[in-house]
Amino acid sequence: xxxxxxxxxxxxxxxxxxxxxxxxxxxxxxxxxxxxxxxxxxxxxxxxxxxxxxxxxxxxxxxxxxxxxxxxxxxxxxxxxxxxxxxxxxxxxxxxxxxxxxxxxxxxxxxxxxxxxxxxxxxxxxxxxxxxxxxxxxxxxxxxxxxxxxxxxxxxxxxxxxxxxxxxxxxxxxxxxxxxxxxxxxxxxxxxxxxxxxxxxxxxxxxxxxxxxxxxxxxxx
Amino acid sequence: xxxxxxxxxxxxxxxxxxxxxxxxxxxxxxxxxxxxxxxxxxxxxxxxxxxxxxxxxxxxxxxxxxxxxxxxxxxxxxxxxxxxxxxxxxxxxxxxxxxxxxxxxxxxxxxxxxxx
Numbered sequence: 635x636x637x638x639x640x641x642x643x644x645x646x647x648x649x650x651x652x653x654x655x656x657x658x659x660x661x662x663x664x665x666x667x668x669x670x671x672x673x674x675x676x677x678x679x680x681x682x683x684x685x686x687x688x689x690x691x692x693x694x695x696x697x698x699x700x701x702x703x704x705x706x707x708x709x710x711x712x713x714x715x716x717x718x719x720x721x722x723x724x725x726x727x728x729x730x731x732x733x734x735x736x737x738x739x740x741x742x743x744x745x746x747x748x749x750x751x752x753x754x755x756x757x758x759x760x761x762x763x764x765x766x767x768x769x770x771x772x773x774x775x776x777x778x779x780x781x782x783x784x785x786x787x788x789x790x791x792x793x794x795x796x797x798x799x800x801x802x803x804x805x806x807x808x809x810x811x812x813x814x815x816x817x818x819x820x821x822x823x824x825x826x827x828x829x830x831x832x833x834x835x836x837x838x839x840x841x842x843x844x845x846x847x848x849x850x851x852x853x854x855x
Numbered sequence: 856x857x858x859x860x861x862x863x864x865x866x867x868x869x870x871x872x873x874x875x876x877x878x879x880x881x882x883x884x885x886x887x888x889x890x891x892x893x894x895x896x897x898x899x900x901x902x903x904x905x906x907x908x909x910x911x912x913x914x915x916x917x918x919x920x921x922x923x924x925x926x927x928x929x930x931x932x933x934x935x936x937x938x939x940x941x942x943x944x945x946x947x948x949x950x951x952x953x954x955x956x957x958x959x960x961x962x963x964x965x966x967x968x969x970x971x
Contacts (some may be wrong), residue, residue: 643922644922646921646922646923647921647922647923647926650921650922650923651923657923657927658921658923658924658927659921659923660920660924661860665924668924668927668928669927671928672927672928672931672932675932675935676931676935679932679935679938679939680938683935683938683939683942684942686939686942686943686946687942687945687946687949690943690946690947690949690950691946691949691950691953692950692953693950693953693954693957700886700889713886713887713889714883714886714887718879718883721879721883722876722879725872725875725876725879728872728875728910728914729868729869729872729875731914732868732871732872732914733865733868735861736862736863736865736868739860739861739862827860828860829860832860832861832916835914835915836915839910839911839914839915840915842910842914843907843910843911843915846903846906846907846910847903847907849882849903850882850899850900850902850903853886854882854885854886854895854899855896855899
């Protein structure tokens, strides 16, 4: 942090990449998590780009997401209600995760564990709402990967593939969080240090990040 | 900093947390008030990019990482825009071809730009 100017940064950049030496001055697990997340970014971008392509090429109208995902509350139809709640749940969980990372580095094992468990519970409730949404769409609305009553038949394929893959990531994240939370509480990282909480956090924030794009492009566009 | 990892005041996270809530509410409002056309699309994109930016910069600590890591992650991601650009061109062409051949045969639409 000594030289924060642009030339200083560029000099650091050149030195870090020069010759046979360590390029990333972070714990190896953190560098590997970032590289994994980069590969995941490519997968999700491929999904969203193929979604863009089928939506642009179909000559049949695309189903109106605002209505498809509306919920009726006390007789009033509210657009995208469940999706909005899911979005807020995921953001809340990102906040608790960020705090867990902070308390991890303070070596406050109990608070770290509690915040990570809270994050996992919020994640699990997200998956639960997604299961409710899928059930509603499959059973009540008759949406299938190969067709649906509302319009372009690619709608179902894109919906199940993109939200399914994201939901799978959330589910894996819940398990990952719980495993690390228990190990934190048991004191397994007292010697190694608490970078693991930050690494777990990177994965969890990434899951939230992907949802930002899915929310914008699939539900709102 | 690499010894102890990323440590920042709690208030930074809490402010960004609140900001993400506000931005999410704004993007939901876009749909709730049923805005349409370029206004809708530009607002969706602005709120999306702001949210994504704050998550990556603050929650994922990219703001405080060295340029070597930032470049290794952000640069390849930026190249994905080329894929999006190419698929936009391809999709435009496919749509045009379908509009000319399929739709005309089925008689579903009329008045497209048909050049034979």
